[in-house]
Amino acid sequence: MRNICFYFQVHQPFRFRRYRFFDIGQDHYYYDDYTNESVLDKVKTKCYLPTNQLLLKLLKKHKDKFKIAFSISGVALDQFKLYAPEVIDSFKELVDTGNVELLAETYSHSLVALKDEKEFKNQVKQHAETVKEIFGVKPKVFRNTELIYSDEIGRMVKSMGYEGMLTEGAKHILGWKSPDFLYCNAIDPKLKVLLKNFTLSDDIAFRFGNKGWCEWPLTTQKYVDWLVNLERKEEIVNLFMDYETFGEHQWKETGIFEFLEDLPDKIIKNKALQFVTPSEAIKELQPVSAVHVPNPISWADEERDLTAWLGNEMQNEAFEKLYSLLPKIRQCEDEKLLKDWRYLQVSDHFYYMSTKFFSDGEVHAYFNPYETPYEAFINYMNVLSDFTLRLNSAVPESNLEQELANLSRIIEKKEKKIKKLEKQLKTSANK
Template sequence: MKTICLYFQVHQPFRFRRYRFFDIGNDHYYYDDYSNESILKKVCEKSYLPTNEILLKLIHENKGKFKVAFSLSGVAMKQFQLYAPEVIESFQKLAATGQVEFLAETYCHSLVALKDKKEFARQVKMHDDVIKELFNQQPSVFRNTELIYSDEMGSMVSKMGYKAMLTEGAKHVLGWKSPNYLYCNSINPKLKVLLKNFVLSDDIAFRFGNRDWSEWPLTPQKYTQWLKNIEPNAEVINLFMDYETFGEHQWKETGIFDFLEGLPKELLKEPGFSFSTPSEVADHLQPVSSISVPYPISWADEERDLTAWLGNEMQQEAFDKLYALLPKMEKCDDPTLNDDWIYLQTSDHFYYMCTKYFSDGAVHAYFNPYESPYQAFINYMNILSDFSLRLNAAVPENSEEESISHLTHILKEKEEMIAKLEARVNKLRTKKKKKQ
């Protein structure tokens, strides 16, 4: 018996507006509200809502035999609440079926696991709390940002109480081994590890609509036959992909929705197939061995490493300067600063700075608001500079910073007083005009 584990990633970042050098110290609002709202609504209409509708229909039709899992980033859920609450409602309908599992991740889809255990744990708890509030589930399986994983990270996640973790079935890690089995962490074997079958996943996520692909068109019948042809002893086939695959990366016109609707029906006709959530895979299968990942891997690009986010000097400088602020942030109780801190950590900002333009260039261009990686870097560093000034004012550490903080407070009070007086003057002028 082979079980299919379907997992979808749902994430949209808060994109920053063009923030210039002369804005530093003068304007503390960083977000491109128009782009964030318009992009989110477009993706919801083309992808999330119609796909959720199909999945709900499949769950009801197959009476407990069809199951899926989602990882929804906290920043995506926040945008749903702001711009598209009907998407939250559609996910809640899926959750109510009992056939959908919601996974844990960092709230802001960050790379913090590479930097600080305490901040990592805080962000994961933030995310768990939102999942509990919105979907009444307590996640037991963890999916790190961009499927980033190493032995040390897996051990850290296990100590936090999760029973399984998802990652990429990278060739250089697996060697002769197959991704179609359950593995465990090499440091702490209590943590089960599910490995993505990236060939079969990418056939849907990246190649489905490519008419130059030798296997086009891909039908549910053909794909089912491929799964039947996998080694007889295979136990689990992990198909992990971005949710935007349906309707956004692969447009409706490619037939992707028809494929999604037809695939479970074809697979469930076969006696040797079932669907399972990640937690069910972890509960029902035994690991065949540990998997050794001494250095972090991810889903991205040919290398399956971290170079998409930290592969050049710009990315590394931005990353290091961001987390150099962590000691001060731990003392900060300003809610606006804390929100900005969370959104500054989203991995997309570093992804936009990537200079890998060859085989992977098209992937890095997706919804990228910048004309070049250098523009992305300059914009981010301008925002980070302003954020640092605000943080220094809120959490001064020496007499100079205390003086700056005091003066900033005085200026803010004066600006507020001027604004009140101007409003009062305008009100009096309006009254005078009415009397005349």
């Protein structure tokens, strides 16, 4: 029997406001609250709530025969708490059915695995603790930001006790081999690796509503036939996609919800297919071989590499500048600074700086709130500059930085006192 593993990524970044050069050192609030709330409200209405409601109905209808998995970034959970707590409640209902698995990831949906093992592990631990606190479950399987994976990242994940990891079934690492088997890590074979079938996943995530696609319209029966008619020996089809596929990327008018509602029924009725969670797949199947990934891969763009986030000089400069602050961050105890640190690491900020205007330009433009990647870079570096000043003040490294920190505090106190006195004067003048 062939196993079908459905996994959805849930993530929303905290977007920065237009932060000018003259704001540096003057205004320490970086976030575009209006945009963040309005975007979340739109996606909540179009995707999260209606899709969760539909999935809950399907999970109750099919019971143990229908299973799915989610990873929800810590940053998304923070936004849900702030703007839409009802979304968290709806995910809790799904988890409570017992047939929804929650996966671990980095709290900040960051690229830190590429830079620092200690910070990577801290973020994964923080995310796992948050998931346990909110949903009452402990993740057993890991998915890195944007399915970024390498042999070394897999080693780090196994050292944290995770049984398996998800990544992309990229052609350039598989060669003639199929993604539709269970594999293991090349350094530590105890870590099992589930590879995304990008063709069948993208048929839903990207091509479903495209009337110019030769397979349009995609019916559930046609899709199930594709699943059944794969090579006979292939054991598992991993269908990994953004959760926003339903209602946001593929609008309701495309028929995506009708497709989702009918698909489990068609799969369950077919004796050759069954649903599994990632944990079940790892437990029940045996790896056919190690998958060798010496250089990091991802699920982004045609290249399935890191160029969406680290493909130009601007992205690399911002990335290096950000993580050059790690030594001081480890000494920092200011919760406001640590919170901003978490949000500065979100991979979306680097994605906005991408200059890939060719093969995947439309995809990058769709997700980008900035008019140009250069504008994204300048805005981010302005925010990072102010953050660095605050961090230097909180964790001074030299006598000069200590003196500057003291002067900054004195100036800040005097500015507050001046504003207070000005307010008192206005109040007296109005009497």
